[in-house]
Every structure is written in structure tokens, then in C-alpha cells.
Amino acid sequence: MVTSSNIETKKIWTILEQVTDPEIPVLTIADLGIVRDVKINGDEVEIIITPTYTGCPAMDMIAMNIKLALLENGYSNIKISSVLAPAWTTDWMTEDGKRKLKEYGIAPPQSESGPRKWRGPESFHVQCPQCNSSNTRCISEFGSTACKSLYQCNDCKEPFDYFKCH
Amino acid sequence: MNSSLIDYIQHLADNALIMAQRNAEWCGHGPVLEQDIAITNISLDLLGQSRNFYQYAAQLINESEKSDEATEDSLAYLRTERAFKNCFLAEQPNGDWAQTVLRQFFFSAYQFLLYKKLQDNTDEQIAAIAAKALKEVTYHLRWSSEWVIRLGDGTEESHQRMLTAIDELWQYTGELFMPAAYELESGFDVSSLKDDWFNKVVAVFEEATLPVPEKCFMQTGGKTGIHTEHLGFILAEMQYLQRTYPNAEW
Numbered sequence: 001m002v003t004s005s006n007i008e009t010k011k012i013w014t015i016l017e018q019v020t021d022p023e024i025p026v027l028t029i030a031d032l033g034i035v036r037d038v039k040i041n042g043d044e045v046e047i048i049i050t051p052t053y054t055g056c057p058a059m060d061m062i063a064m065n066i067k068l069a070l071l072e073n074g075y076s077n078i079k080i081s082s083v084l085a086p087a088w089t090t091d092w093m094t095e096d097g098k099r100k101l102k103e104y105g106i107a108p109p110q111s112e113s114g115p116r117k118w119r120g121p122e123s124f125h126v127q128c129p130q131c132n133s134s135n136t137r138c139i140s141e142f143g144s145t146a147c148k149s150l151y152q153c154n155d156c157k158e159p160f161d162y163f164k165c166h
Numbered sequence: 167m168n169s170s171l172i173d174y175i176q177h178l179a180d181n182a183l184i185m186a187q188r189n190a191e192w193c194g195h196g197p198v199l200e201q202d203i204a205i206t207n208i209s210l211d212l213l214g215q216s217r218n219f220y221q222y223a224a225q226l227i228n229e230s231e232k233s234d235e236a237t238e239d240s241l242a243y244l245r246t247e248r249a250f251k252n253c254f255l256a257e258q259p260n261g262d263w264a265q266t267v268l269r270q271f272f273f274s275a276y277q278f279l280l281y282k283k284l285q286d287n288t289d290e291q292i293a294a295i296a297a298k299a300l301k302e303v304t305y306h307l308r309w310s311s312e313w314v315i316r317l318g319d320g321t322e323e324s325h326q327r328m329l330t331a332i333d334e335l336w337q338y339t340g341e342l343f344m345p346a347a348y349e350l351e352s353g354f355d356v357s358s359l360k361d362d363w364f365n366k367v368v369a370v371f372e373e374a375t376l377p378v379p380e381k382c383f384m385q386t387g388g389k390t391g392i393h394t395e396h397l398g399f400i401l402a403e404m405q406y407l408q409r410t411y412p413n414a415e416w
């Protein structure tokens with residue numbers, strides 16, 4: 001059954017798909033899987049989000065950007081709630097998001113499940129987003145933001161960020 | 167309201183905050199750029215953990231006092247030294263890189279076991295924070311273990327520096343596993359983690375060609391608000407702005 005509330009919720013999701021990550025602007029918060037739920041309580045719109053990393057400084061800005069996007073679209077009574085459980089995982093990132101990351105020059109997370117299960121920084125080969133070589137090495141497990149590690153391609157020599165599995 | 171639960175949550179928050187503040191002192195001073203970034207990333211993760219715990223503690227305090235005065239900021243910036251319940255280990259100075267990575271290793275090995283246990287805690291919010299942070303602590307533990315091994319099994323000088331760091335820090339590790347009253351009432355008996363922690367230390371030290379320290383007198387006090395002289399200096403710096411310009415925001 002299609003109710004007015006369904007239509008409204010769908011409209012809000014479409015607005016949220018325009019909100020991007022301040023640190024990786026090619027990704028929307030929908031690509032990242034940060035938005036867990038949209039609820040309409042009377043005339044209040046509640047957006048439920050979950051942080052990627054505990055200390056991610058982008059979360060406050062993301063919450064503000066969600067608010068601004070909704071305000072621009074005529075919503076005034078907005079509540080942003082943050083939940084911690086279940087904990088965010090890179091498995092929630094959309095395939096489209098992974099493709100956009102690669103085009104942006106960041107190697108997308110390789111799935112935790114399956115044969116390539118993470119067993120330490122050099123247990124599998126992260127593909128170079130520039131030349132697609134699998135001959136790469138981890139320079140540092142900690143990169144420019146909490147969600148990334150620093151890698152270098154042994155073939156084209158290009159250093160690159162890897163969005164690590166989490 | 168259960169005041170031991172509030173004490174317990176503040177203890178978890180204080181541990182994370184003081185470790186974060188110590189590690190942040192390396193910002194711009196790390197031995198190489200990648201490691202400067204690593205240690206400040208760890209600091210940021212710990213700061214995030216402390217924020218989650220402080221927010222929860224503030225919520226419980228406000229519910230019990232029917233007020234809205236407690237906030238994550240008031241708990242971090244406006245409490246005095248005696249109110250902080252962090253362990254001694256967290257407040258010890260950075261020293262050289264060997265001392266910093268060893269402190270992180272001891273602490274992360276402890277936090278890893280602690281959060282693994284707390285993710286099944288009956289208090290849902292504590293369980294959620296622990297489950298979330300556990301993923302990050304796993305990285306901290308791996309990173310710090312690798313550094314202990316690299317320096318221990320490195321040059322003569324790096325080996326010597328690790329020995330000095332062990333001498334300095336070992337005496338503060340016992341406290342981690344001596345439960346304070348609020349831990350027993352609202353958490354669990356942390357002494358149950360001691361054997362697993364010790365085995366982890368032994369495994370890494372063996373790979374690092376470092377001797378396992380002998381039994382020595384263990385310092386205690388931090389968990390109940392009796393601190394080494396270092397905490398006062400940390401708070402003086404960390405709280406300066408809020409103390410001097412109350413309610414300042416930027």
C-alpha cells in the first residue's frame with residue numbers, strides 16, 4: 001500500500017542521496033551506508049545515522065549538511081539521531097560507491113567475506129586504482145583519515161589511499 | 167541512580183581521553199610523517215571513544231539530577247584531578263618513541279580484551295560503544311605490537327630504549343587488573359583478563375627479543391582519583407581554554 005508517509009519518506013531519501021561526504025566528496029552518505037533510517041513522527045523528520053569511525057570528525061559536518069539539505073527542501077522540524085549498534089561496516093558501502101571511489105583514485109574496500117579475508121595489512125593485494133596492478137604494498141595502516149590506509153603501487157610507483165575494510 | 171555505573175563509565179571515558187591527549191602531543195613531532203599520522207589517528211579514535219562514554223555519562227547524570235548541566239564537555243573540561251579515574255599508565259609521559267609505543271601496546275592489549283568482554287555487557291549503550299571501538303582497537307594493537315617488535319628486535323640502541331621503557335612502565339600495568347569498587351559493581355572483575363593480557367605481552371616480547379619483566383611492586387591509585395604528578399599538567403593544558411574563557415566555542 002502506498003501511503004502519503006511512504007511517499008514522503010521516499011522523497012527524503014532522494015534528498016539524502018545528494019548529501020556528500022565532506023572528506024570524500026564523490027561519495028554520498030547513501031553510498032557509504034551511513035543513513036540507517038528515516039522516520040516521520042508527526043511533523044518531525046528524524047534521520048538516524050551511524051558513524052563510520054568512533055572519532056570521525058566528519059560526522060558532525062555530515063549531520064549539519066543533512067539538516068541544511070532538508071531545510072532547503074522545506075522541512076523545518078528535523079531531528080538527527082546517531083546510533084552505534086549495529087556497528088558500521090564497509091559491507092554497507094554500495095557497489096556504485098566502490099566504483100566512484102576507484103575513479104577518484106582511492107582503492108575501494110575489499111570484502112571481508114570470501115576468500116580474501118583480511119589477515120593483516122599485506123595478506124592480500126590491494127589493486128592499484130591507477131594501473132590496476134595487484135603488485136602493491138602497504139606503507140602505513142593509518143592514512144590521511146581514519147578510514148584509509150596508505151599504499152604504493154610497485155609497478156606504476158603511484159602512492160594511493162586504500163579505503164580499508166572495517 | 168546507580169552512581170557506581172556513572173563512575174564506571176567515566177573511568178572508561180577518562181582512560182580513553184587521557185591516552186588521546188598524550189598521543190596528540192606527538193602531532194607534528196612524529197619520527198616520520200606516516201607514523202605522525204598513525205599516532206594522531208589513534209589519538210582521534212580514542213577521543214571518539216571518550217566522547218561516546220562522556221555523552222552517556224552526562225545523560226545518566228542529568229537523568230538522576232533532573233538537570234541538563236552535565237555535558238561531554240563539562241565532564242572533560244571542568245572536573246578536577248581527583249575526579250579523574252583514568253589508570254596511571256594512560257597519564258605517563260610520552261618519553262621517547264619507544265616509551266610511547268610500549269605504553270600504547272600495554273594499553274591496547276588491555277583495551278582489546280576489555281572491549282571484547284564489554285561488547286556483551288547487559289548495558290546496551292556500553293555494549294554498543296565497545297563493539298564499535300573494538301574494530302579500531304584491533305588496529306591499535308597490531309600497530310603497537312609491530313613497533314615493539316621492530317624496536318626490540320632492532321638495533322642495539324632501539325633494544326636498549328625498549329628496555330628502559332619497560333623499566334619505566336611495567337610498574338603501572340598491574341593497576342589495570344586490580345578492580346576498583348565501581349568496576350566490580352557495574353562492570354566486571356577485570357582481574358579475569360590478566361592472564362590473557364600477560365600471554366599476549368609474552369608472545370610479542372618473545373618475538374621482540376625482549377625479556378619478560380619480573381614481578382615487581384605495582385603502583386595503584388589512578389582509578390580512584392589518586393594520580394601521579396603528571397595528570398595535573400595534562401589537565402592544566404587541556405582545560406586551560408574552558409577555565410580561562412568559560413563556555414568559549416569555536
Ligand SMILES: [Zn+2]
Binds near residue numbers: 131133154155156157
Ligand atoms: Zn599502479
